[in-house]
Amino acid sequence: KAGVTQTPRYLIKTRGQQVTLSCSPISGHRSVSWYQQTPGQGLQFLFEYFSETQRNKGNFPGRFSGRQFSNSRSEMNVSTLELGDSALYLCASSSPIALVQFFGPGTRLTVL
Amino acid sequence: GQQLNQSPQSMFIQEGEDVSMNCTSSSIFNTWLWYKQEPGEGPVLLIALYKAGELTSNGRLTAQFGITRKDSFLNISASIPSDVGIYFCAGQETSGSRLTFGEGTQLTVNP
Numbered sequence: 001k002a003g004v005t006q007t008p009r010y011l012i013k014t015r016g017q018q019v020t021l022s023c024s025p026i027s028g029h030r031s032v033s034w035y036q037q038t039p040g041q042g043l044q045f046l047f048e049y050f051s052e053t054q055r056n057k058g059n060f061p062g063r064f065s066g067r068q069f070s071n072s073r074s075e076m077n078v079s080t081l082e083l084g085d086s087a088l089y090l091c092a093s094s095s096p097i098a099l100v101q102f103f104g105p106g107t108r109l110t111v112l
Numbered sequence: 113g114q115q116l117n118q119s120p121q122s123m124f125i126q127e128g129e130d131v132s133m134n135c136t137s138s139s140i141f142n143t144w145l146w147y148k149q150e151p152g153e154g155p156v157l158l159i160a161l162y163k164a165g166e167l168t169s170n171g172r173l174t175a176q177f178g179i180t181r182k183d184s185f186l187n188i189s190a191s192i193p194s195d196v197g198i199y200f201c202a203g204q205e206t207s208g209s210r211l212t213f214g215e216g217t218q219l220t221v222n223p
Binding site: 100101103104 | 143145147152153154155156157160200202204209210211212213214215216
């Protein structure tokens with residue numbers, strides 16, 4: 001079974017721009033979660049989607065949003081980028097039975 | 113919010129030595145997970161623990177879910193150079209699937 005895939009792997013943007021990141025979960029997994037990883041704050045939960053509905057949300061500003069499609073693929077969007085948004089954005093998927101989360105390789109976002 | 117305290121922050125050991133790291137929480141978790149992350153990659157699941165008191169092994173790795181449900185430890189026996197990486201503990205809340213992560217333990221193994 002293929003693992004979680006994320007595209008793109010690397011991205012460079014400038015302040016004020018917006019960005020969209022994509023995540024394809026493991027086949028059969030319907031839950032997708034997003035995390036932000038930075039050296040200062042570590043791994044922080046952004047949000048979780050299940051069956052196209054946001055089921056859980058972390059403590060991030062409204063500039064961070066996401067959605068999930070009927071095939072369970074998910075996207076997250078960050079608008080009006082700030083320098084502090086530079087981070088590794090990780091996507092994880094889980095099955096309804098096992099609940100454990102499997103992570104993709106991440107998208108490294110650099111905001112200049 | 114919930115906090116996970118993971119220690120030690122870093123370890124420098126010789127190949128063949130055993131390693132122990134632990135996590136403590138101010139809150140109860142239903143599930144404890146241990147992940148390993150290498151540079152440029154996402155965290156890889158090592159061990160999942162589902163019941164208080166549970167002791168689970170995966171090769172040279174052994175992890176336990178604390179009786180109070182507020183702590184967990186991970187042991188690595190007979191370390192090898194490929195054990196190098198950052199090890200994270202993570203707790204899963206009772207009410208959802210969000211993971212709360214520890215700060216990580218950076219492991220360096222000298223051959």
